[in-house]
Amino acid sequence: MIYSEKVMDHFTNPRNVGEIQDANGVGEVGNPKCGxxxxxxxxxxxNIIKDVxxxxxxxxxxxxxxxxxxxxxxxxxxxEAWELTNKAVAEALDGLPPVKMHCSVLAEQAIHKAxxxxxxxxxxxxxxxxxxxxxxxxxxxx
Amino acid sequence: MENNKRIYMDYAATTYxxxxxxxxxxxxxxxxFGNPSSIxxxxxxxxxxxxxxxxxxxxVINCEPAEVFFTGGGSEADNWALKGIAxxxxxxxxxxxxxxxxxxxxxxxxxFLERNGFEVTYLPVDEEGxxxxxxxxxxxxxxxxxxxxxxxNNEIGTIQPIKEIGEICREKRIFFHTDAVQAVGHEKIDVxxxxxxxxxxxxxxxxxxxxxxxLYIRKGIRIDNLVHGGGQERGRRAGTExxxxxxxxxxxxxxxxxxxxxxxxxxxxxxxxxxxxxxQVPYTRLNGPTGKDRLAGNVNVCFRFxxxxxxxxxxxxxxxxxxxxxxxxxxxxxxxxxxxxxxLPHEIAHGSLRLTLGDRTTEEDVDYVLEVVPSVxxxxxxxxxxxxxxxxxxDK
Amino acid sequence: MENNKRIYMDYAATTYxxxxxxxxxxxxxxxxFGNPSSIxxxxxxxxxxxxxxxxxxxxVINCEPAEVFFTGGGSEADNWALKGIAxxxxxxxxxxxxxxxxxxxxxxxxxFLERNGFEVTYLPVDEEGxxxxxxxxxxxxxxxxxxxxxxxNNEIGTIQPIKEIGEICREKRIFFHTDAVQAVGHEKIDVxxxxxxxxxxxxxxxxxxxxxxxLYIRKGIRIDNLVHGGGQERGRRAGTExxxxxxxxxxxxxxxxxxxxxxxxxxxxxxxxxxxxxxQVPYTRLNGPTGKDRLAGNVNVCFRFxxxxxxxxxxxxxxxxxxxxxxxxxxxxxxxxxxxxxxLPHEIAHGSLRLTLGDRTTEEDVDYVLEVVPSVxxxxxxxxxxxxxxxxxxDK
Ligand SMILES: Cc1ncc(COP(=O)(O)O)c(C=O)c1O
Ligand SMILES: Cc1ncc(COP(=O)(O)O)c(C=O)c1O
Ligand code: FES
Ligand code: FES
Numbered sequence: 001m002i003y004s005e006k007v008m009d010h011f012t013n014p015r016n017v018g019e020i021q022d023a024n025g026v027g028e029v030g031n032p033k034c035g036x037x038x039x040x041x042x043x044x045x046x047n048i049i050k051d052v053x054x055x056x057x058x059x060x061x062x063x064x065x066x067x068x069x070x071x072x073x074x075x076x077x078x079x080e081a082w083e084l085t086n087k088a089v090a091e092a093l094d095g096l097p098p099v100k101m102h103c104s105v106l107a108e109q110a111i112h113k114a115x116x117x118x119x120x121x122x123x124x125x126x127x128x129x130x131x132x133x134x135x136x137x138x139x140x141x142x
Numbered sequence: 143m144e145n146n147k148r149i150y151m152d153y154a155a156t157t158y159x160x161x162x163x164x165x166x167x168x169x170x171x172x173x174x175f176g177n178p179s180s181i182x183x184x185x186x187x188x189x190x191x192x193x194x195x196x197x198x199x200x201x202v203i204n205c206e207p208a209e210v211f212f213t214g215g216g217s218e219a220d221n222w223a224l225k226g227i228a229x230x231x232x233x234x235x236x237x238x239x240x241x242x243x244x245x246x247x248x249x250x251x252x253x254f255l256e257r258n259g260f261e262v263t264y265l266p267v268d269e270e271g272x273x274x275x276x277x278x279x280x281x282x283x284x285x286x287x288x289x290x291x292x293x294x295n296n297e298i299g300t301i302q303p304i305k306e307i308g309e310i311c312r313e314k315r316i317f318f319h320t321d322a323v324q325a326v327g328h329e330k331i332d333v334x335x336x337x338x339x340x341x342x343x344x345x346x347x348x349x350x351x352x353x354x355x356x357l358y359i360r361k362g363i364r365i366d367n368l369v370h371g372g373g374q375e376r377g378r379r380a381g382t383e384x385x386x387x388x389x390x391x392x393x394x395x396x397x398x399x400x401x402x403x404x405x406x407x408x409x410x411x412x413x414x415x416x417x418x419x420x421x422q423v424p425y426t427r428l429n430g431p432t433g434k435d436r437l438a439g440n441v442n443v444c445f446r447f448x449x450x451x452x453x454x455x456x457x458x459x460x461x462x463x464x465x466x467x468x469x470x471x472x473x474x475x476x477x478x479x480x481x482x483x484x485x486l487p488h489e490i491a492h493g494s495l496r497l498t499l500g501d502r503t504t505e506e507d508v509d510y511v512l513e514v515v516p517s518v519x520x521x522x523x524x525x526x527x528x529x530x531x532x533x534x535x536x537d538k
Numbered sequence: 539m540e541n542n543k544r545i546y547m548d549y550a551a552t553t554y555x556x557x558x559x560x561x562x563x564x565x566x567x568x569x570x571f572g573n574p575s576s577i578x579x580x581x582x583x584x585x586x587x588x589x590x591x592x593x594x595x596x597x598v599i600n601c602e603p604a605e606v607f608f609t610g611g612g613s614e615a616d617n618w619a620l621k622g623i624a625x626x627x628x629x630x631x632x633x634x635x636x637x638x639x640x641x642x643x644x645x646x647x648x649x650f651l652e653r654n655g656f657e658v659t660y661l662p663v664d665e666e667g668x669x670x671x672x673x674x675x676x677x678x679x680x681x682x683x684x685x686x687x688x689x690x691n692n693e694i695g696t697i698q699p700i701k702e703i704g705e706i707c708r709e710k711r712i713f714f715h716t717d718a719v720q721a722v723g724h725e726k727i728d729v730x731x732x733x734x735x736x737x738x739x740x741x742x743x744x745x746x747x748x749x750x751x752x753l754y755i756r757k758g759i760r761i762d763n764l765v766h767g768g769g770q771e772r773g774r775r776a777g778t779e780x781x782x783x784x785x786x787x788x789x790x791x792x793x794x795x796x797x798x799x800x801x802x803x804x805x806x807x808x809x810x811x812x813x814x815x816x817x818q819v820p821y822t823r824l825n826g827p828t829g830k831d832r833l834a835g836n837v838n839v840c841f842r843f844x845x846x847x848x849x850x851x852x853x854x855x856x857x858x859x860x861x862x863x864x865x866x867x868x869x870x871x872x873x874x875x876x877x878x879x880x881x882l883p884h885e886i887a888h889g890s891l892r893l894t895l896g897d898r899t900t901e902e903d904v905d906y907v908l909e910v911v912p913s914v915x916x917x918x919x920x921x922x923x924x925x926x927x928x929x930x931x932x933d934k
């Protein structure tokens with residue numbers, strides 16, 4: 001598979017890596033068994049995502065997706081951040097190989113989880129979201 | 143890529159074709175192109191060239207030239223051995239024994255046979271990747287027609303006790319095939335002494351061209367064709383001969399054999415230096431055995447808390463070509479079946495790095511890799527939530 | 539060999555590789571050798587090269603690049619089409635229709651399938667080698683899963699009504715495979731328009747290298763692998779890609795296509811001149827059709843009272859490379875199954891001569907052959923007791 005230059009850029013120089021000590025929303029998705037875990041930290045103030053950081057265990061596109069997704073939601077309202085789809089992440093990266101699309105799904109889900117974690121902390125009602133299966137792995141075989 | 147350095151450490155995936163090999167091939171494209179099945183004198187040269195290649199192969203593995211059959215590669219040879227023996231001997235039984243760590247060319251051919259009336263036992267391996275002779279003996283039933291066990295593993299370099307296996311099979315009158323794609327040209331092989339009935343090889347693993355291989359078939363063995371058709375290869379493998387490819391394979395195996403012992407020693411030393419250096423990185427384990435039981439050019443380690451593909455990408459940015467698991471499976475997202483078979487948990491298996499050395503590998507290359515890898519691992523660990531957790535909570 | 543003349547008139551057996559083709563292949567042996575399944579940048583060039591070759595093929599036969607699968611040659615492609623469709627669709631039926639004049643790669647694959655539970659109808663052909671559409675329609679049953687009919691015959695050059703066949707099969711929802719090994723690069727082919735589901739080709743029949751071919755498989759068709767293993771060719775044909783070979787095939791098909799119509803016209807004229815000249819020899823017949831229904835480069839005649847091999851040997855002594863029947867069967871002593879299928883009695887079929895023309899064939903070559911052949915025939919007839927008998931008793 002060949003990654004786009006954008007993917008390689010976000011992979012080799014990832015933005016927003018790290019933790020936020022006083023985060024008020026944290027979401028973790030994935031499973032080490034599957035070779036991918038993504039953890040997103042949010043600092044929300046006045047309904048705005050003031051800061052966002054990530055830690056990811058995974059392949060190049062998982063790391064690039066985390067980096068791109070955090071960039072895309074930084075400074076946005078919580079509602080806007082909620083609307084971020086995996087497709088938008090992939091498009092912002094100039095595309096991902098088909099076998100790697102699920103890496104961008106992880107990013108979408110991690111953000112949803114982090115936002116709901118924030119809403120829970122604020123005593124707000126949780127938003128519903130459809131759990132996409134991040135592991136509809138396409139294989140080379142068959 | 144910094145200062146355009148390029149260090150190829152993926153010789154087990156494929157090698158370049160040696161210039162001497164290519165040179166011998168060239169005339170067979172444009173001048174000596176006569177179909178060897180033809181009767182006119184133009185094809186005499188191509189017939190002779192194929193005969194010579196056959197003799198060169200026979201000499202290296204100690205068989206008769208008439209027992210050498212050229213194929214379109216290693217996977218074809220593996221598929222032919224399995225399906226050809228299975229279909230031709232189904233009146234004798236429908237049971238096949240292989241291992242859990244074979245190449246996919248064997249494993250997927252076995253699955254095809256399972257869908258078509260055959261039963262397959264997949265022998266487990268120990269933590270170094272070796273099968274147990276006891277397990278093999280216990281697996282044999284009176285329906286067993288074929289044992290297929292790889293000579294050397296492509297991921298972790300484990301060399302199996304081929305001669306012992308061969309003796310057991312010969313005694314029980316069961317055909318013994320070995321996928322020697324990783325071993326030919328690198329290990330001394332004697333099919334007579336080791337009692338091997340069928341053996342696969344691929345030229346592009348020993349500095350020959352891609353798209354050509356060999357299946358050695360001991361005289362008198364009943365086997366169906368995989369490719370039916372014209373009378374080429376004594377009626378056993380149809381298709382106009384890939385003359386240039388066959389010539390290249392012959393030259394390459396001869397060259398590899400001339401230099402085998404010296405190169406084995408040189409690579410083993412580099413390998414061990416590389417292994418020892420990599421094991422200095424904390425939370426790193428070696429996969430596969432040490433010493434003579436390991437292919438001379440094979441290094442395979444797991445770095446905990448990080449994932450293989452991201453290691454490869456960062457290494458590539460530093461000019462280092464490596465692989466994680468086998469090249470053939472890197473399109474898939476499952477961790478290597480070989481690493482799982484030696485008992486690694488999924489999350490550790492995901493962090494594997496294979497570096498395979500070859501004839502252009504120098505000590506400086508090894509030093510450079512040892513300089514680059516630790517910082518790459520460090521960088522990825524710093525991004526990894528698993529590493530965080532580990533630092534905070536320690537190992538459970 | 540007198541004055542070292544050498545006239546190659548066996549292009550249907552195999553062609554030389556064009557220098558432009560070889561030139562494009564060379565870098566992929568020694569420099570651009572990275573395994574295309576790998577992730578590092580070294581392999582990007584090889585991936586691209588394979589993609590380009592795939593596009594070139596797709597353009598020429600009017601399919602999608604994703605429908606092009608590279609194989610180790612024409613025979614492998616034929617075997618894959620037949621066995622792959624048969625095994626994957628046996629739940630739908632076990633009946634296959636083909637013809638009596640297919641290449642052995644098809645016929646022997648069919649025999650293998652017959653030994654493994656399938657039934658095969660071999661359609662007869664008329665005296666020119668054509669099948670009858672009525673016969674085809676009548677042969678179809680509700681168990682028919684596959685029709686395999688060659689595009690153009692390798693011995694007598696007959697071109698079948700492919701589009702008509704395709705339409706019938708599509709309508710009946712039966713897969714249609716055509717062995718186009720002799721046609722690709724020489725005839726205009728449009729798999730969409732002709733409703734072809736699978737098509738085989740081999741590079742060495744259109745000035746590409748030997749040992750590489752293509753099976754076109756229409757999207758959505760259920761087919762088993764012939765070679766199982768790694769994920770190459772979207773999981774359908776395992777084995778490290780023969781990059782140089784694939785590049786050569788791509789370049790060769792592009793070149794052939796650029797020049798197709800002109801060369802077709804040029805060769806047809808030379809062919810007709812040669813045929814007309816040969817038919818001046820008494821008791822000689824043309825095998826196969828004339829005009830557009832015959833491959834532009836194919837000439838096949840039978841000289842009564844003499845035997846093919848001896849003709850070839852005497853022609854070879856005069857520097858002419860030709861064949862009798864197909865090269866692939868020349869190891870066997872049976873007269874060509876194709877010549878028998880068009881109704882020739884054995885003794886006449888034995889006296890066949892195939893001369894196939896190609897891009898280096900000139901009018902002088904044709905003139906030279908027309909000068910040599912009659913004396914060769916004469917000489918052999920003078921030695922032949924059949925000729926004696928005939929002269930004495932006349933034809934019965
Ligand atoms: C019609 C036809 N089919 C199949 C083949 C087999 O091709 P290959 O010899 O490249 O395997 C040939 C040529 O020998 C042929 O002429
Ligand atoms: C052990 C083993 N068997 C079989 C193969 C298949 O060989 P090829 O890719 O040449 O078909 C390989 C290499 O990919 C291998 O390493
Ligand atoms: S994280 Fe699983 S493949 Fe990208
Ligand atoms: S006469 Fe020699 S083959 Fe029959």
